[in-house]
Amino acid sequence: MLGANWFQYEYRRTSTEFFQEVFHAHSQMELTYVHEGKGLLIIDGKSYSIEPQTLLVFPPFQMHRIQVHVTSDEPFIRSVLQFEPAVLQGYLNDFPSLKSFFQRLMLQQANVHPVNAMAETEPFAALLKQFGQTMGGMGETEFEENRGVFLLSLVHQLKQSPDGGSAYLKYHNHRVEDIIGWIEKHYAEPFRLEDLASSLHLSPYHVAHLFKESTGTTIVAYTQATRIRHACALLRKTTLPLSEVGYRVGIANPSYFSKIFRQIMGVAPLSYRQHLIK
Structure with a gap:
């Protein structure tokens, strides 16, 4: 791994034991290319299958x-790349179209899917390989120069094919999708597993077990993550006080809302809002 937190890249990072994340977010842009492995991604209230030769965009x-x-x-x-958007700003000034695309991407307004089918031979994957295999032998000045070219090239490739291939590898567990859909409709209300189970004509135990087995997380954890995701939207789009934002997403206690928000997003709600204003 080279660089500080504002630029991290590791080519072909390998896990051979149990791998599972909690719901989280970070200030960096993340591009993860899956060479091998199968699993599940949950993002924006949807679930997707992860397959070999797919690109994940966060x-x-x-x-x-x-x-x-x-x-x-x-x-x-x-292969995992994380970088602070500010790293690219100086390079993008000479490329207005690319700069506009990147800004929309940062605001989650660009038409780029979270999961994209991508063969190892495609230009984007080839760039990841080339930089990963050569960066270790670069001096500091050469590395800084090549890093800029690398990031510009990746964003350019991303802009060229936002709708390419068989993106959207949706995870077809209909019961799980039903559970997610119910939570999307009722996240602002006090959560009762019995109400959810009744709407699906299943027992509370069956619903909880099915969701945990399929997604690796609990319904309560997913409900909290859904509330925070909607809180982020309110923080981006409104000037509501933090207490009102928490109340509207079903977390009426302001201190508890701030605690859960920080656990998931990595920053406090006010810091998140201020970061977006910059």
């Missing part, structure tokens, strides 16, 4: 969670 502060089934015979191998 703009800053976009909440997500990955679960991958890992064994010694079936490792999870991925």
